[in-house]
Amino acid sequence: MKLSFLCILLNESLKAKSSNIIQRCVNLSSIKIYKELDLTSSSCAGPIGELSSVVDELNPGEAVKVILGDEATVKDIKTWISRRKLKLIQESKEGNKFVLLVGK
Amino acid sequence: MPKRIIIAGGNIAGTIVANRLVQKLKDEVEKSDVEIVVLNNTNKHYYLPGQLLMAYGLESPEALVKDESELLDPRIKFLYGDKGTITKIDVNNHSVQTKDGVTHNYDYLVIATGVEYSWEEIPGYKEASVTPYEFDSALKMREELERFQGGTIVVNTAKLPHRCPVAPLEATLILDDYLRKRGIRDKTKIIYTYPVQGVFGRPITNKFMLRLFEERGIEVHSPFNVTQVSPGDKIIESQEGEKIKFDLLISIPPNMGAKVIGDSGIGDRRRWVPTDKFTLRMKDHSDVYVLGDATDLPVSKAGSTADFESYVVAQNIANEIKGNLGIKYYGGDVFCYIATGTDQGTYIRFSYTMNESPPPPSYVHWWGKVMYNKLYWTVTAKATV
Ligand SMILES: Cc1cc2nc3c(=O)[nH]c(=O)nc-3n(C[C@H](O)[C@H](O)[C@H](O)COP(=O)(O)OP(=O)(O)OC[C@H]3O[C@@H](n4cnc5c(N)ncnc54)[C@H](O)[C@@H]3O)c2cc1C
Numbered sequence: 001m002k003l004s005f006l007c008i009l010l011n012e013s014l015k016a017k018s019s020n021i022i023q024r025c026v027n028l029s030s031i032k033i034y035k036e037l038d039l040t041s042s043s044c045a046g047p048i049g050e051l052s053s054v055v056d057e058l059n060p061g062e063a064v065k066v067i068l069g070d071e072a073t074v075k076d077i078k079t080w081i082s083r084r085k086l087k088l089i090q091e092s093k094e095g096n097k098f099v100l101l102v103g104k
Numbered sequence: 105m106p107k108r109i110i111i112a113g114g115n116i117a118g119t120i121v122a123n124r125l126v127q128k129l130k131d132e133v134e135k136s137d138v139e140i141v142v143l144n145n146t147n148k149h150y151y152l153p154g155q156l157l158m159a160y161g162l163e164s165p166e167a168l169v170k171d172e173s174e175l176l177d178p179r180i181k182f183l184y185g186d187k188g189t190i191t192k193i194d195v196n197n198h199s200v201q202t203k204d205g206v207t208h209n210y211d212y213l214v215i216a217t218g219v220e221y222s223w224e225e226i227p228g229y230k231e232a233s234v235t236p237y238e239f240d241s242a243l244k245m246r247e248e249l250e251r252f253q254g255g256t257i258v259v260n261t262a263k264l265p266h267r268c269p270v271a272p273l274e275a276t277l278i279l280d281d282y283l284r285k286r287g288i289r290d291k292t293k294i295i296y297t298y299p300v301q302g303v304f305g306r307p308i309t310n311k312f313m314l315r316l317f318e319e320r321g322i323e324v325h326s327p328f329n330v331t332q333v334s335p336g337d338k339i340i341e342s343q344e345g346e347k348i349k350f351d352l353l354i355s356i357p358p359n360m361g362a363k364v365i366g367d368s369g370i371g372d373r374r375r376w377v378p379t380d381k382f383t384l385r386m387k388d389h390s391d392v393y394v395l396g397d398a399t400d401l402p403v404s405k406a407g408s409t410a411d412f413e414s415y416v417v418a419q420n421i422a423n424e425i426k427g428n429l430g431i432k433y434y435g436g437d438v439f440c441y442i443a444t445g446t447d448q449g450t451y452i453r454f455s456y457t458m459n460e461s462p463p464p465p466s467y468v469h470w471w472g473k474v475m476y477n478k479l480y481w482t483v484t485a486k487a488t489v
Pocket of ligand 1: 114144146152153154188190191236237238267268271363397405406407408410439441482
């Protein structure tokens with residue numbers, strides 16, 4: 001299977017408006033991970049505080065890989081992503097951890 | 105050839121870890137099997153936490169600066185000035201270069217080069233504000249507050265992360281109490297502006313502090329990401345489109361890692377050094393450790409953090425040299441006193457796995473903070489506990 005092109009169904013859009021399913025195709029191989037942020041344990045500035053300073057540094061074509069430990073934080077981060085008009089490039093699960101790729 | 109441990113940076117983190125290392129490797133240092141070298145650009149050691157109190161006239165300037173050479177154990181080799189100013193850290197060749205042109209090879213390197221402020225990121229910010237984050241500006245802040253008779257004071261945090269994450273809360277709450285005690289609080293509007301929603305990143309502290317801010321009548325504008333300040337008109341502007349007119353602006357400047365980290369190509373774009381959160385080793389370099397404000401860890405950039413981390417770094421280097429001492433891991437431990445007025449305080453203690461539970465503000469915790477500051481020179485810096 002060729003993995004260079006992945007089409008991602010955005011779950012939250014599906015839930016919000018079933019008639020308006022947004023399907024985004026992202027060329028993942030062209031995205032460079034600028035930094036990996038492990039926010040599974042408690043952090044000082046809180047997950048959004050930690051992430052906000054890193055996304056400011058992103059260049060076009062780059063993403064920050066965020067590793068989270070619970071669904072409530074995933075939800076908070078997704079709300080923040082849409083408020084800040086950022087891109088949720090990919091969302092996946094690795095074991096019991098949630099992984100988000102966030103770009104500008 | 106003795107094994108050489110180089111400590112890059114000799115303020116809070118570098119001093120504590122150097123003193124702890126010499127205690128753990130006493131015999132080896134005395135037999136010249138191990139050499140511990142601290143490199144720092146000056147012989148002045150600044151106790152930055154005291155600057156916040158100094159800005160409100162609660163601490164004297166001379167209590168905050170000492171000679172580094174008096175704080176380091178005499179068995180440590182200390183170089184400063186051009187001899188101690190590092191121009192390049194070469195982790196691939198296990199060496200650092202100093203401004204006098206000398207290359208120093210190491211067996212172990214400890215990076216403790218801390219923070220520098222990148223004022224230039226926000227046009228007008230430095231000219232228009234006073235800050236407890238810089239010694240001279242903290243003194244200027246004290247003078248401006250003494251002259252202040254009423255108006256609008258904005259407390260602004262430019263970017264996260266920054267040293268002492270609780271300092272913006274403290275600066276605001278001390279200010280409120282200071283103005284009340286001078287009888288001009290009713291003539292003053294205090295506005296707290298912060299880059300993320302709320303007043304602090306951690307939910308428990310945020311909730312606790314929001315209540316306190318509300319009780320004290322402090323306005324909160326967040327998220328507020330400052331983009332520019334006009335020193336003439338005294339207006340601060342945010343990415344979110346807000347413009348606030350002020351009479352006095354108290355700033356928390358944008359923080360970055362030290363310039364040498366960028367020049368050496370070993371940091372991220374904000375010059376934080378990629379660090380393993382448990383071992384405190386620089387990622388991909390097993391002979392390099394990082395502690396204090398220099399790391400890219402999502403923990404508080406605080407003196408207490410550096411102190412907690414120093415046990416791990418000192419133990420693990422000593423264990424590698426001597427063997428059979430056991431390995432320590434850093435659990436994300438942080439402890440911060442939070443002044444909530446000019447004679448009251450609370451504290452937060454948390455780690456990777458434990459949440460904080462701040463007690464109600466009291467005089468007892470204020471004294472805890474004052475005593476912790478006073479004991480810094482004789483106990484903490486000298487790593488006597
Ligand atoms: C206003 C304020 C209030 C604070 N309050 C508290 C508090 O209440 N509690 C608390 O725990 N913490 C507090 N802090 C935070 C605390 O001061 C810092 O976390 C602490 O200073 C970090 O120590 P460090 O040694 O890692 O970095 P730094 O103190 O920044 O030291 C880095 C050292 O490296 C040197 N250096 C840098 N580049 C080079 C180079 N190229 N060559 C040689 N030397 C170099 C610098 O000169 C400096 O001496 C406060 C900070 C401020 C500003």
